[in-house]
Amino acid sequence: MFASAELGHKIDKETYDAEEPGLRAALLDAQFDLAQQCRFPVVILVGGVDGAGKGDTVNLLNAWMDPRHIAVNGLGAPAEEERMRPEMWRFWRLLPPKGRIGIFLGSWYTQPIIGRVMDGGSADQLDSAIDRIVRFEQMLIDEGVLLVKFWFHMSKEDQYRRLKRLQGNPAARWRVTRTDWARFRRYADFRTVSAHTLRMTSSAAAPWIVLEGTDERYRNLTVGKMLLAAMRKRLDSADGKAGRATTAPLPPHLDRRNVLASLDLASSLTKKAYERKLEKWQGRLNLLSRDRRFRKRSLVVVFEGTDAAGKGGGIRRITGALDARQYRLVPIAAPTEEERAQPYLWRFWRHIPRHGNITIFDRSWYGRVLVERVEGYCSESDWQRAYGEINDFEWQLADGGVVLVKFWLAISKEEQLARFKQREEVSFKRFKLTPEDWRNREKWDQYEEAVCDTVDRTSTEIAPWTLVPGNSRYHARIMMLRTVVRRLERVLAEV
Numbered sequence: 001m002f003a004s005a006e007l008g009h010k011i012d013k014e015t016y017d018a019e020e021p022g023l024r025a026a027l028l029d030a031q032f033d034l035a036q037q038c039r040f041p042v043v044i045l046v047g048g049v050d051g052a053g054k055g056d057t058v059n060l061l062n063a064w065m066d067p068r069h070i071a072v073n074g075l076g077a078p079a080e081e082e083r084m085r086p087e088m089w090r091f092w093r094l095l096p097p098k099g100r101i102g103i104f105l106g107s108w109y110t111q112p113i114i115g116r117v118m119d120g121g122s123a124d125q126l127d128s129a130i131d132r133i134v135r136f137e138q139m140l141i142d143e144g145v146l147l148v149k150f151w152f153h154m155s156k157e158d159q160y161r162r163l164k165r166l167q168g169n170p171a172a173r174w175r176v177t178r179t180d181w182a183r184f185r186r187y188a189d190f191r192t193v194s195a196h197t198l199r200m201t202s203s204a205a206a207p208w209i210v211l212e213g214t215d216e217r218y219r220n221l222t223v224g225k226m227l228l229a230a231m232r233k234r235l236d237s238a239d240g241k242a243g244r245a246t247t248a249p250l251p252p253h254l255d256r257r258n259v260l261a262s263l264d265l266a267s268s269l270t271k272k273a274y275e276r277k278l279e280k281w282q283g284r285l286n287l288l289s290r291d292r293r294f295r296k297r298s299l300v301v302v303f304e305g306t307d308a309a310g311k312g313g314g315i316r317r318i319t320g321a322l323d324a325r326q327y328r329l330v331p332i333a334a335p336t337e338e339e340r341a342q343p344y345l346w347r348f349w350r351h352i353p354r355h356g357n358i359t360i361f362d363r364s365w366y367g368r369v370l371v372e373r374v375e376g377y378c379s380e381s382d383w384q385r386a387y388g389e390i391n392d393f394e395w396q397l398a399d400g401g402v403v404l405v406k407f408w409l410a411i412s413k414e415e416q417l418a419r420f421k422q423r424e425e426v427s428f429k430r431f432k433l434t435p436e437d438w439r440n441r442e443k444w445d446q447y448e449e450a451v452c453d454t455v456d457r458t459s460t461e462i463a464p465w466t467l468v469p470g471n472s473r474y475h476a477r478i479m480m481l482r483t484v485v486r487r488l489e490r491v492l493a494e495v
Contacts, residue, residue, distance in 0.1 A: 001195040005153035011217040030231040038099035040144040048152030051162040052213030075106035084354040086400025092349035097341035143343035147206040152213035258452040265471045274474035281481035282321035293495040299358040305409030307437045308419040309470040332363035387457040394463040404463045409470040
């Protein structure tokens with residue numbers, strides 16, 4: 001993996017001085033075109049051996065290009081705020097929007113490699129992290145991100161000389177720490193683990209560029225030329241995309257039997273029984289939200305459902321049991337311009353709560369496989385791959401301590417019409433009914449098919465769907481409260 005990066009590559013000063021000005025100008029032109037076209041973002045990972053010039057290279061890119069359109073993220077060990085959320089949260093929130101460049105000096109590779117070599121992590125833990133990274137990067141690529149990955153290598157002898165030279169320079173002594181020397185003593189282990197990681201994560205769309213970091217001029221020209229070639233190739237392509245995947249059709253529901261059609265919509269509850277049960281389940285939810293064990297977990301509740309099915313009423317009964325300082329309600333509408341400039345899961349990642357807190361989503365990431373699918377707002381390949389991306393996203397939430405509860409509220413077509421008419425007649429409910437609701441009703445069968453496919457493909461052991469018969473508001477509200485309480489009780493019993 002590193003043989004070619006230990007050959008003593010060098011560039012003489014005359015060659016460097018001749019090539020540098022043209023390369024800088026070409027990089028600036030590419031950066032300007034990127035900002036003008038605004039079709040995709042560029043993510044640059046800079047990793048490798050300590051002392052191999054990673055920081056110098058990041059400074060160089062800022063000097064050669066316009067730093068106003070570059071975001072540099074120097075990431076070390078996770079801070080407390082980051083440790084209280086799923087692992088990838090810290091990286092999602094730093095992704096650059098379309099038309100911009102983001103540089104990661106320290107990335108999603110750093111902690112898995114260090115954890116394996118220095119912290120006693122197992123091979124299985126490393127491979128699990130590698131699997132997560134592969135899926136994460138594939139999603140970024142599928143969403144149009146240009147991902148360029150540089151790994152700076154040095155032989156053990158060259159690294160020793162580099163560290164000693166820096167340590168002997170009063171102006172640069174601060175750059176060499178005890179940690180650097182501790183890692184140097186584990187050079188062979190780092191080499192083995194890094195080679196395995198790079199081999200498992202180098203793909204056709206995002207290959208690792210391994211280069212020798214000993215000679216500054218060679219390093220600078222290589223990074224500049226490789227980055228320019230990658231940007232220019234994408235900028236000069238027809239649509240700025242890495243390529244569209246083909247998809248196989250989903251199986252049709254030939255006999256009209258599906259998970260929604262099998263729901264018993266006649267389930268009901270009297271008002272007296274509802275009031276008694278409401279007090280009981282809200283009380284239990286309140287106690288759970290204040291339980292000391294909940295400080296090591298967080299709760300995310302997703303509300304999806306047919307228009308007028310009662311999502312708002314269900315949300316109010318849950319929030320009515322909670323301290324307003326502890327929860328956040330996130331209503332999801334059409335993405336804003338800022339959100340459209342990012343991979344679609346970005347706007348949901350940034351709302352994931354820290355431990356001890358609750359986030360309620362009124363509509364969610366399932367819009368990709370529901371409204372975007374039915375209305376044609378994304379391609380078939382986009383919503384087809386989204387099932388796997390969503391499952392992976394939810395697995396990461398659960399792995400990070402999130403208790404995820406997902407509701408689909410279903411009502412009959414006749415009940416929906418009755419509620420629409422009621423909203424038209426009641427002045428303070430008219431705002432709830434929009435022309436879009438009527439348009440969606442005309443596509444009832446298409447939405448039902450999309451919902452059934454979604455439930456089939458994203459109801460998992462860690463994040464099962466709860467299908468709620470919503471014709472009776474009382475029954476639906478109690479069912480949702482009871483589901484949240486029982487899920488929390490079951491999880492907290494394991495803490």
